[in-house]
Amino acid sequence: MRAKPRWIEPLLPLFVAVLQVTMTWAAQWNQPERVQADAVGVALLVAGPLALVARRRHPVLTLIATLAVTCVFIARGHAYGPIFFSLVIALHNAVVLGRRRAAWAVSVVAYVFFVVYTTWLAPVPSPGLWHMFAVATAIGVVLALGEFVRARRERLAEHERVVQEETRRQASEERLTMAQELHDVLAHNISLIHVQASTALHLIDDQPEQARTALTTIKQASKDVLTEMRSVLNVLRDGAPRSPTAGLERLEELVERSGLPVTRQVTGEVRALPPEVDRAGYRIVQEALTNVTRHAPGAAVTVLLDYGPRELLIQVTDSGGGAPGESLGGGNGVPGMRERAAALGGSLTARHHGQGFRVEARLPIPEGPE
Template sequence: MSRIARLALPPAVAVAQVVGTYHVQQFQLVSERLGREPLDWRGSLLLLVGPIALAVRRRWPVVALWVTLAATWDYLLLDFAYGYVFISPIILIFWAVISGHRRAAWLSSGVTYLFFVAYATWLIPVPQGWFHHAAVAAFLLLTLTVAEFTRARRERLVEAKRVAAEETRRQASEERLSMAQELHDVLAHNISLIHVQASTALHLIDDHPEQARTALATIKQASKDVLTEMRGVLSLLRDGAPRSPTAGMDRLDELVENSGLPVTVTIDGDVRPLPAGVNRAGYRIVQESLTNITRHAPGSRVALRVTYGPDELAIIVEDDGTGAATAVHGLGGGNGIPGMRERVATLGGSLTAGPRPEGGFRVTATLPLPAEETK
């Protein structure tokens, strides 16, 4: 209910109860069977108690309910006209249920029913029977039932909104984690490459300037690549921002070429489009593996084998450990292998990493492919 409707409800009910009662009493006063009395200042005052209680129902819902019912009982005991006086009690019983005061609503309704039974049996000129009592009970039960249904529906909507908000927060958290992982992979690989090539350029710039030029060109390309990929990842933070294509297995040749390592690439099976998650994870696994080799065994010969199976993508990256250059220090331990394991586990795959018996290091990853991706 809007704020305007909440403010308008009490005066609207006051007008309806007072004006409506003056109207209906014209027909009830002529009936000796009903035994009604003309409305006076006492009746008018009692008719205003309910609307006043409606104005404070949000702060004191139970007090407003009992005060209104007591005023209604007094009104009936003074033999004023039936009808519009019941508007306020109905609204406040309904409000007590949907505002969480169910016990008070049901208890007050039970007391009101007993009052009506006693009143209609002993306190009016023509006593009423079971039909009247059943009608009163049915009306009260209908009011309570509709109120309970409304309350339950509101609670379901609130719970649905809470679950939706929680899911939104969870997805946002996962997206932030994914972006952090992407940034780690991009920065770790390219900065390691830049560091190695810069060291090579400094070593060769005096005696072999042409080879130093090649290293500097690699640094230029690597820095360009890292800026491009960082823009692509960070653009996810801006709605409507242009997004660069995500790095995938179709860019392995470029990745190998820019690694500065002697890599032999073998592709087995039928090359085909991969699901986005598998495509990105496969690329990052190869990238992180080459980064680790650049850090710990630069110059080693590397064998990269990618196998497109019917229901899985297998990746093996291994080096012989005979690096001709000195390992790169000062780049930090990073989170490379644990990050790769986490990425693979998220997709339901497996990853092993460890030294080879004959020397060097091997990373083996298996990523499942969905049935619709197979041929």
């Protein structure tokens, strides 16, 4: 619904006052049997529009005031017609603002007054039933129009509320996604840095070359984590350039950084995946390798990607470590992976497999256009 120009609201009472006074003078020429508007009549013509000034804050009082002014003006014998403008506007306003009972009550009072006045009190006899029906129809039209406008405004307000709630929900989901991305990036790279730092400290005296390799891995991992964090955080800035998100095409790089003996197996028809599936697959493999680094350092790992016609199967299986890795604190790795899979309508299981552990995820691949 288009908003009214701001100047209409404050100027409406003045416009109605001018309209009622000038049109009443014109109406008197066609109603010679009615009393000419004197100073009191003009004051009544102005009083109704003046009451409209408070129509937003006090719709019921405005409605009662315009009804009283209208009834007094008609009872004094002045011309019919323009004096009703204020009452019609006040009646419509009351219905739109939800004062429906007051509006209907005033409508009944106004109708009874007109029927009684035109039947027994007016100097000229009433035109009859047709006149009464016309008055009732006019009042009904005003009420119906008010109800229509009120219902439309309520629908628009409800639609706006739903849109705002959906916007807030999407923003909340985006924040959750950003938090999950940051968790995965930090968990993987910091775990890798921790393990390589421990290796470097252990070998720095006896095998400095291997310690140098570990330190080189730490340097690269710290650089990678900063790059990925910038990529994730940039999407929170309006107008910031967006780097490509991590996907399965970077799996080889991920495997090399992990420092684990990893065997990759790819079956099925390798093809481009929807971004959300591609990103989720990468993060699941990343988190699974992080868990191996934490809990079974040095274990052999097999990463299987099976591109099926309707789903992507991911299996990350490790052989188990000779000794448990040093814990870096309680983690949300498996629940986080499971949430990623569930968000896409897939599933994820994590269980012991022989002496090691297996993470298996099934991610649906939406059917693309033919």
